[in-house]
Amino acid sequence: MQIFKKILIGIAFSPNLKANLFEAIRISNMFSAKLVAVHVGNKTDEKKQKLQLLLNEAPNLNTPLNTIWQKGKPVNVILETCKNEGIDLLILGALQKENLYKYYVGSIARELTRKSPCSVLLLIKPSAIRVPCKHIVVNGLKDEKTKDTIKTAFKIGNQLDCKRITIVEEISQAELDIKVSDDISLRKATIEKAKIKKREDLRVENILSEIDCKETTLKIQSIFGRRGYSIGHYAKIKRADLLIMNAPKKMGFIDRIFPHDIEYILSELPTDLLIVK
Secondary structure (H helix, E strand, O other): OOOOOEEEEEOOOOOOHHHHHHHHHHHHHHOOOEEEEEEEOOOOHHHHHHHHHHHHHOOOOOOOOEEEEEOOOHHHHHHHHHHHHOOOEEEEOOEEOOOOOOEEOHHHHHHHHHHOOOEEEEOOOOOOOOOOOOOEEEEOOOOOOHHHHHHHHHHHHHHHOOOEEEEEEEEOHHHOOOOOOOHHHHHHHHHHHHHHHHHHHHHHHHHHOOOOOOOOEEEEEEEEOOOOHHHHHHHHHOOOOEEEEEOOOOOOHHHHHOOOOHHHHHHOOOOEEEEEO
C-alpha cells in the first residue's frame, strides 16, 4: 500500500531552502510519490535560476517536479494547492512573508494543521545530506484515529529503515481521582495508576496484533500528564528523530484561546513532526 502518492513542499527562499528541497526529493523518492513545489510570492528570473541551480545539485527526482508560483496569503494558497493537486502530504520548512525578512513557521503551522486536507510534515532540522531516522515516537492515546496513525508509523518506519519505535500513551491526571495526602492514599494512587496503565497497554497491544512488529525494537510508554505537552517532552529528552501524531479535531473558539494537544507541540517543536490525516 502506497502511503503518500503526491507530496507538496512549500518553497521559501530562506537559508534552509536547499535542505528542505533535498529532504522533500528524498521523501518523494522513498514513497514513489510525485512532488509539487509551491512558492507564495512573485515569480522572478532570479528565483527561477536559484531553484534550478539547486535542482541541478539535488538528488535525482524519480518524477518531474511540478512548480507552482502564486501570489496571495500563504495559508490560502497552500490549502488551495493541496485541494487542487490532490496532495497526500504537505511538507513545511521555513515560510517567508513576501517583502519581509522574517521567516516563520509557528502561526502558519497552527492554521494549516487545523485546516489541511492532508497529512503535514514539519521539518525543524532539515539536512541536505540524509541523516538516518533511528527513533520514531508515535502517540498511542485513546482516540478513533490512533489505530491508523500507529499503522502509518510502522509503514513509514519501514520506508525509512527505522528499527526503533516508541508508542506513548498519554494519560490525563484527571483519571486519577485520588488526592495523595498520606502513605495510604499514595498506595491507592499507585495501584490505580498500575490498573490504568495495564488497561492502556492492552488497548495498544490489540492494535499491534494487526501489525508486523518482528523487525522493530518496540516500546510502549505510559505517561501521566498534560496531553500534547507530555509526548513532546518525551520526544525531546529521548532525542527522537520523528514524532508522529493524530491530526487535531476541528477546533472551536475556546480551543483557540486555551492551548491543548497539538498546540503544545507546535509552540516548541521537539523534533520533526508528522501529523497524520
